[in-house]
Amino acid sequence: MLARRMQPMAFQARRLYVELMFQVMGNALQAISEIDSTVREEAKSLPEGFLFEMMVMPNGAKLIIEHLGEGRFRYHRGQAPRPVDLSIKFKHIAHAFLVLSFQEKTSVAFANDRMLVDGDISYAIRMTRVLNRLEAFILPRLIAERAIKEYPKNLHLPEKVLNAARIYLKVATQFVETVVA
Amino acid sequence: MTNKYYEFFCPVKVIAGKAALEHIPYELSGLGAQRPMIITDKGVRAAGLLEPVVAACEESDLEIVCIYDDVPPDSSTGVVRDIAKVYRSEKCDSIIAVGGGSAIDTAKAVNILVSEGGDDISEYAGAGVLKRALKPFFVVPTTAGTGSEVTAVAVIADTEKSVKLPFTSSFLLPNAAIIDPRMTLTLPPHITAATAMDAMTHATEAFTCMAKNPLSDAYATAAVKKISSSLLSVMDNPKDADGRLELAQASTMAGIAFSNSMVGLVHALGHATGAICHLPHGLCMSLYLPYVLEYNLESIRAPLSDLLLYLEGPEAYAATPANRRAEASIAAIRRLRDALYKHCKLPRTLKETGKVDESQLDAIAALALDDGSIMFNPREASLEDAQAILRKAWA
Numbered sequence: 322m323l324a325r326r327m328q329p330m331a332f333q334a335r336r337l338y339v340e341l342m343f344q345v346m347g348n349a350l351q352a353i354s355e356i357d358s359t360v361r362e363e364a365k366s367l368p369e370g371f372l373f374e375m376m377v378m379p380n381g382a383k384l385i386i387e388h389l390g391e392g393r394f395r396y397h398r399g400q401a402p403r404p405v406d407l408s409i410k411f412k413h414i415a416h417a418f419l420v421l422s423f424q425e426k427t428s429v430a431f432a433n434d435r436m437l438v439d440g441d442i443s444y445a446i447r448m449t450r451v452l453n454r455l456e457a458f459i460l461p462r463l464i465a466e467r468a469i470k471e472y473p474k475n476l477h478l479p480e481k482v483l484n485a486a487r488i489y490l491k492v493a494t495q496f497v498e499t500v501v502a
Numbered sequence: 503m504t505n506k507y508y509e510f511f512c513p514v515k516v517i518a519g520k521a522a523l524e525h526i527p528y529e530l531s532g533l534g535a536q537r538p539m540i541i542t543d544k545g546v547r548a549a550g551l552l553e554p555v556v557a558a559c560e561e562s563d564l565e566i567v568c569i570y571d572d573v574p575p576d577s578s579t580g581v582v583r584d585i586a587k588v589y590r591s592e593k594c595d596s597i598i599a600v601g602g603g604s605a606i607d608t609a610k611a612v613n614i615l616v617s618e619g620g621d622d623i624s625e626y627a628g629a630g631v632l633k634r635a636l637k638p639f640f641v642v643p644t645t646a647g648t649g650s651e652v653t654a655v656a657v658i659a660d661t662e663k664s665v666k667l668p669f670t671s672s673f674l675l676p677n678a679a680i681i682d683p684r685m686t687l688t689l690p691p692h693i694t695a696a697t698a699m700d701a702m703t704h705a706t707e708a709f710t711c712m713a714k715n716p717l718s719d720a721y722a723t724a725a726v727k728k729i730s731s732s733l734l735s736v737m738d739n740p741k742d743a744d745g746r747l748e749l750a751q752a753s754t755m756a757g758i759a760f761s762n763s764m765v766g767l768v769h770a771l772g773h774a775t776g777a778i779c780h781l782p783h784g785l786c787m788s789l790y791l792p793y794v795l796e797y798n799l800e801s802i803r804a805p806l807s808d809l810l811l812y813l814e815g816p817e818a819y820a821a822t823p824a825n826r827r828a829e830a831s832i833a834a835i836r837r838l839r840d841a842l843y844k845h846c847k848l849p850r851t852l853k854e855t856g857k858v859d860e861s862q863l864d865a866i867a868a869l870a871l872d873d874g875s876i877m878f879n880p881r882e883a884s885l886e887d888a889q890a891i892l893r894k895a896w897a
Contacts, residue, residue: 431877432713432764433507437629442668443872453882471882 335418339377342421343384345492346375346455347396350386352491353455354394356484361392363451372397372405373448377417378437398499407440407448423460423468427452458484508715510762511672514652518681518751520743523554526598526640527562529678533638535596539589540566541609542600543573551644554684555600568592573601577608578659579667582623586615596638599676600685602697603648603783606641610656610674613639624660624667632671641676644685646749647697647784649704649757651679681754683747691737691846694749696784698733699842701725701753702835703768703787706795708759709809710802711766711878722759726812728752733838737845766879767870768794771888774869779858788839788848789855793895794879795832797887801880803828810834853897863892 353360367373369390376383385397385405411417416435419425427449430436438445453469457476466472517525530538538559542552547569556566570585589597589612597616599609614626617636626632641651656669689697705725708718732748739745771794772786781789795806807827811819813834822830842848852858867888870876876883883891 428712428877428882432711434509434713435507439628439630442874446872446874446877449877469882470880 336382336414339414339417339421340382343375343382344398344496346421346452347384347386347398348492348495349455349459349488350384350451351394351396351495352488353451353458353484354392355491356487357454357458360451360454363447363454364388364392364394367444367447368406371407371444372401372403373444374401374405374408375411376408377411377414381411381414382417396495405440407438407444409445409448410437410439411435412437420468423464426468426470428470455488457481459488508713508717508763510715510717511654512652512675512758512762513672514675515678516652516681516754517678518754519747520683522680522682523558523642523684524561526555526642526680527559527564529640530564530596530638533596533677535638536564537567537592537594538564538596538598538638538640539592539594540569540571540598540600541573541585541605541612542569542571543575543602543605544571546601546605546644547571549644549688551685551688552600554682555598555642566598567594573605573608575604576659577604577611578661579623580661582608582611582615582658583621585612586621589616596640598640598642600642600644602643602645603650606643606648606650607656607658609639609641611658611669613637613674614669623658623669627667627669629668629670631669632673634673636673639676640678640680642680642682642685643750643753645689645693645697646686646746646753647700649701649753649760651676651681652754652757653761655761679754681747681750683743683750686746686750687741687743689740691740692848693784694736694740695733695842695846695848696782696788697753698729698736698749698784699788699791699839699848700784701749701756702729702838703772703791704756704760704765705729705752706791706809706835707765707768708756708763710795710798710805710880711764712880713763713878714805715763718759718763721755722763723809723812725752725756725759726809728755730813730834730838731815734841734845737842764878765875766794767798767876767881767883767888767891769875770870770873770879770883771866771891773873773875774866775852775858777869778862778866779855781855781857785849785855788842789850789852789895790891792832792835792839793891795835796894797883797891798879798881799828799832806831851897852892852895860896863896864889867892 367388371388373386385401387395420430456468457465599606613636643651654672654674705722709722728748729752732745736745768790771790775786810827810831839850849855
């Protein structure tokens with residue numbers, strides 16, 4: 322009985338968590354593209370103005386990123402300015418929660434058919450590598466190992482801590498700017 | 503509770519064995535179709551493979567309304583549009599694809615246009631665009647390797663934009679796949695070998711990559727067993743109809759396995775090599791399979807160990823210490839490749855193909871990293887990893 326009463330609150334908490342994680346990831350993707358040359362190198366081959374979306378079907382939370390050129394991203398809050406070029410769609414918010422709460426790796430979620438790719442698959446692979454690198458930086462190693470297929474062998478603690486601090490600082494700044502605006 | 507989850511789907515009716523072609527009229531009539539169009543290529547027609555299909559239909563008073571036999575090896579949007587035009591002008595009501603991967607993919611794309619309308623197949627590119635069943639569609643494979651008769655994918659080149667358009671939908675699956683040993687009896691030895699190794703790779707990757715599941719495992723292991731036990735005997739005796747049927751069934755089973763559990767790095771490297779060096783797909787699979795298994799070894803030791811039973815049989819499996827079975831599986835695949843080299847000079851290294859330059863390896867590695875198959879490989883392959891595998895496969 323109690324569990325049934327608690328269920329709507331649990332669903333609401335899950336929805337808010339997914340929305341918050343998309344916001345953090347969107348801001349963090351913009352930040353990492355400003356500070357990490359490996360990510361910029363990965364992103365460079367995306368067309369300028371390329372719009373990437375991650376969303377929960379059918380009309381749930383979403384994050385939208387634009388490639389500005391030279392490997393730099395901009396996080397779009399709200400709606401995409403035009404139709405997106407690549408969309409990775411979670412079939413259900415429960416699946417998005419599994420991935421964003423690091424219970425299921427992104428690659429495992431693909432293998433488990435939790436997500437659909439709408440767009441050029443090679444760009445989806447590239448964006449997945451960018452997301453993996455972001456997670457390797459911003460998550461503690463133990464959690465990052467649950468989120469990505471393989472923790473990068475050449476990512477050492479000083480580089481990780483320094484870059485994570487810079488990413489979190491930029492994310493916090495962007496959040497403050499959003500609130501002030 | 504475990505997070506383990508999988509999906510498995512294969513609604514294709516498999517019609518296999520002696521006189522299977524003669525079931526086509528009955529099966530088509532069951533779907534209300536009376537005016538089929540055959541889509542094939544010049545090679546199939548020249549090999550005389552259309553005659554038994556046409557004869558089987560005519561004997562049952564089913565008229566083949568028209569035959570389009572000009573499908574090129576890499577089909578394009580223009581070819582699809584032209585065939586759809588013929589289909590409409592002849593008032594056909596169903597499609598029979600007779601051939602290998604290209605004829606089958608082309609027929610799938612034609613089926614989209616004639617069912618959904620329009621002339622521009624690119625409008626239907628992508629995943630999940632189709633929302634309803636298409637026209638009755640049968641596939642008669644003439645090679646034993648691609649498994650296209652049971653996959654929900656087609657790839658068509660848009661020559662104007664120089665891109666390959668992928669189409670993914672369960673509605674692309676044919677209503678029936680007709681596996682008749684007559685259709686593969688005259689396959690030349692090197693094509694028999696390369697296509698069988700394609701099927702072997704489909705099964706092996708389906709069994710060892712990330713999306714493996716209990717149902718696809720059953721198909722994959724059965725396919726590996728059939729190929730291991732029949733391929734060399736067919737190479738010795740190409741007219742062995744029973745052996746040919748075993749290989750054809752193995753190809754279909756491997757197709758069912760990999761269309762439900764995907765493939766991995768062998769395919770990523772193979773697709774890139776095909777695009778850059780224009781090597782046949784089956785040959786690329788045979789080239790890279792042992793090297794990628796070695797690279798993935800510590801991530802796939804358990805399933806690769808299990809595979810030894812199907813590759814070498816119960817006696818060899820029992821006689822091999824448990825901690826050496828994975829390596830023994832790779833050795834068995836290497837021995838099979840050596841035997842095929844002896845039979846028909848099927849290359850074992852990139853150098854042996856004579857069509858790849860060592861300077862192309864870095865470009866192949868870079869392209870492979872963006873291939874969709876790499877997502878399902880159990881290890882996260884970096885550019886350096888791909889380059890190292892290619893160097894090993896070079897010579």
